[in-house]
Amino acid sequence: MHIERMHRTLKYLYMGGKHVKRLDLGIHAIMQFVRDKLLDRLITINKGKLSRKLKDLGNCHVSSEKLSFEMILPDETGWQVVSGSSPQKYFVNRIKTECQCNLTCSDCQNVCLHQYTCTCIDASVKWNMCKHIHLMCRYLQSKSIAIESTEAQNPDV
Ligand SMILES: [Zn+2]
Ligand SMILES: [Zn+2]
Ligand SMILES: [Zn+2]
Known part of the structure; x- marks a missing residue:
């Protein structure tokens, strides 16, 4: 379920809902996704x-x-x-x-x-x-x- 949700987030938010065939674009989207997730985590940790x-x-x-x-x-x-x-x-x-x-x-x-x-x-x-x-x-x-x-x-x- 987690993987599916991640796949959907990647597809709709990071690749504009398109079916991406190019590997470099796919990797770029994943890297952006990871960076945003890490930043989210950093902000939550540091709030206090x-x-x-x-x-x-x-x-x-x-x-x-x-x-x-x-x-x-x-x-x-x-x-x-x-x-x-x-x-x-x-x-x-x-x-x-x-x-x-x-x-x-x-x-x-x-x-x-x-x-x-x-x-x-x-x-x-x-x-x-x-x-x-x-x-x-x-x-x-x-x-x-x-x-x-x-x-x-x-x-x-
Ligand atoms: Zn400063
Ligand atoms: Zn000093
Ligand atoms: Zn001062």
């Missing part, structure tokens, strides 16, 4: 996780507010965040500018967790938008606001 991830993200933003911009040092490829209390250093890099996902921080101009990387455990192992990334976003945001306001004061420049 998504809201938890967003909650973690908000918490990290709050903890980033305890960090100061003075901890940021420019680096060849990105920035270093030096923790005040320990000799530990973290490297933050910007990797993407555009992403369509929903795992964004509304306080950081909707930057999502895929746009930056950080070498701390929170980001590199647990795959969170860590407090260093929020700190970086807030820092860049404050800098762009500063540039905008100086431009507004000197419209000729």
Whole structure:
């Protein structure tokens, strides 16, 4: 019954109800079907996780507010965040500018967790938008606001 249902789905949804004789077209339809099924499964599995991830993200933003911009040092490829209390250093890099996902921080101009990387455990192992990334976003945001306001004061420049 399962196989028959799969056959019908394939025939009507993926091959437009036509009798396909060409093997390559048949394989293409099967591959699309498998991809869609895997995606369905991924979405169902991650439904609960998504809201938890967003909650973690908000918490990290709050903890980033305890960090100061003075901890940021420019680096060849990105920035270093030096923790005040320990000799530990973290490297933050910007990797993407555009992403369509929903795992964004509304306080950081909707930057999502895929746009930056950080070498701390929170980001590199647990795959969170860590407090260093929020700190970086807030820092860049404050800098762009500063540039905008100086431009507004000197419209000729
Ligand atoms: Zn944030
Ligand atoms: Zn993203
Ligand atoms: Zn980090």
